Amino acid sequence: MEVRSQIAMTFHLDKCIGCHTCSIACKNIWTDRQGTEYMWWNNVETKPGTGYPTRWEDQTNYNGGWELQNGKLQLKSTSRSKIVPNIFHNPSMPTMDDYYEPWTYKYQELFDAPEGDDQPTARPISMVTGEHIDIEAGPNWDDDMSGSPVYAENDPNLDALSADVRQQMFEIQRLSFFYLPRMCNHCLNPACVASCPSGALYKRGEDGIVLVNQQRCRAWRSCIAACPYKKVYFNWSTGKSEKCILCYPRLETKQPPACHHSCVGRIRYLGNVLYDASRIEEVASVPKEQLIEAQRSLILDPNDPEVIKAAKENGIPDGVITSAQESPVYQFVKSWKLAVPLHAEFRTLPMLFYVPPLSPVMSGSDGDITSNETEDLFHEIKESRVPIQYMAEILGTGATAPVEYALRKQFAVRMYRRQLTVGDVDEATADRALFEADCTREEAEAIYRLTSLVKYEDRFVIPPAQREQAIEMIKDPLDHKQSTGFGFSSPPMRV
């Protein structure tokens, strides 16, 4: 057992209101420079929909992630053997047109336009070439457009659904969608890291954050193709890859990442988990149907004395172990099994877990009549407006069981709370629902607390970064007394 700590996240999709505040918070801090305009390290997609970059989930086209070849794990895009042909021209490399060409407007024209019969307009200009462009795509182009045949029907996840189910989804009375906020998953088996010929990408041992060393990146761009979530981006101006850094300068000072901190729906939870690093490859290679369970089994119980002992032996500081014990992510993923990874079948072992959303419960369609009746309040999960098979494609590696389990439990918690607060559900019914959902009253109470009442400190349990220890390893604190503060990347010099 080789115990390591990993910062992991849970997004509660039922609570996401699709406001994009997270994306903007990130953009303002990190990707407001030339070459990064098109990047959205955090983006929010409407599902069903095609996403950003367009149809990123379709790996027959993008070749992201890992695949099993004769039981052995292989990168789909660039393996060692393919590196020579791929380094000159990577056949799996997306281009800017798969994302969108960033633009701004010539606002000055509003003021400078000569007097005329028409209103002056600010024409869009490309932020790459500076020339006029016709805007044809954007990072959230199909926002709220589910149901639209132009966008939603091209969702790659629909390919696996039967014609019936598809048709049902696009019936006007049943139209429904949910939001999927996405960011780098800081995977345990990152395809980007494994693909980099220069070894410029790496995972931080202490907290598992995946970073690109800008000094060593040589624009071989294997990572762009390898990441199945398309969360490593190519800066066309600097010729370097860039990606979400999980706001590590904030984390190191006990602040959550900006996207988490700003989240209006309070859907985001962050905390570290302990896991067994010696089993990564084994777990990433199990058959597809077993991936979600196997990934859960990789995460260790931070209260188990054996685990604590092994963690200490591996140099994990006490503070990090304590914070793992309080991690909200552990609760969601392990204790309650409410959260599942996104497209676990890409085999990167993503460390961002999603609580599948219950689709609208207030009104269900019954033939042509839309009902708002109380009986309908707790409709059968299987009759969700967003078909469970669809959700399974995204969050269940194609199997409905993990998603159904999570939905049933959320549903039971609602029944239970309704019985307590409104009283129109009787105790026996609530208890039966809990029983069927593999949930106890205590657990239901805990879930209710962590999803509905969540305070800042409950959502973000950030392990100490122990940077002071890291510094002590390299520098003698006495020698460097009075020399901290601002540093210089090159020595100050007067000329």
Add this chain to the structure above:
Amino acid sequence: MLDTLLFVVLPYVALVLFFLVGIARYRKRPFSVTSLSSQFLENKKHFWSTVPFHYGILGVLAIHLAGLLIPDAILSWNAAPARLLFLEITGLALGIITLIGLFNSIMRRIRLPRMAVVTNKSDWVLLTLLMVQIILGILVSIFNGWGSSWFASSASPWLWSLFTLSPDVSYVAAMPLLVKLHIINAWLILGYFPFTRLIHVLVIPNPYLWRKTQVVMWHRDRKSVRVKD
């Protein structure tokens, strides 16, 4: 005098620049060391420029290197006319592939507005130098045939005389004009090399072939952080 300038001074200046600037740039400005790929901006023409150019140039350079390192082996290979012809034709074919690739590369940069944004003056100087060099190389191969033999017997000893710091221009002094131009331009490219995007050639990532799949880096030395407990 002119010969000394072109075939002794120029090579040494180029070599010094190549090593000093190359190393200094790698150490002082590592951020600038990149292949500056433009595939992200355009993907189709990219294939027809980058791929033929690189396979071509790497092949051509490999043959030059063989002439330099194992001249005797080349000469004995060339003893049979059929084998000589084979080598000559291979060389010429690789040169033409390189030319096609470079031509496409230049056209791509001229034609596409997006490419203009990522092409600077230095790129144009470099692409021009490379173009001139490849055209000269092809002309040499056509008009001053059997280059693989005389490279091994004349150019190679001259280069070695440079490397061993006992320059002897007599080997090159008698060469035809085309060859001389090809040689001079080669040194210009080598001297200019470390200032340009060619720096990427020096950082080809061979360790990828043997390193572990995943890369994990630690800030702390885990074993020594915790003394006891």
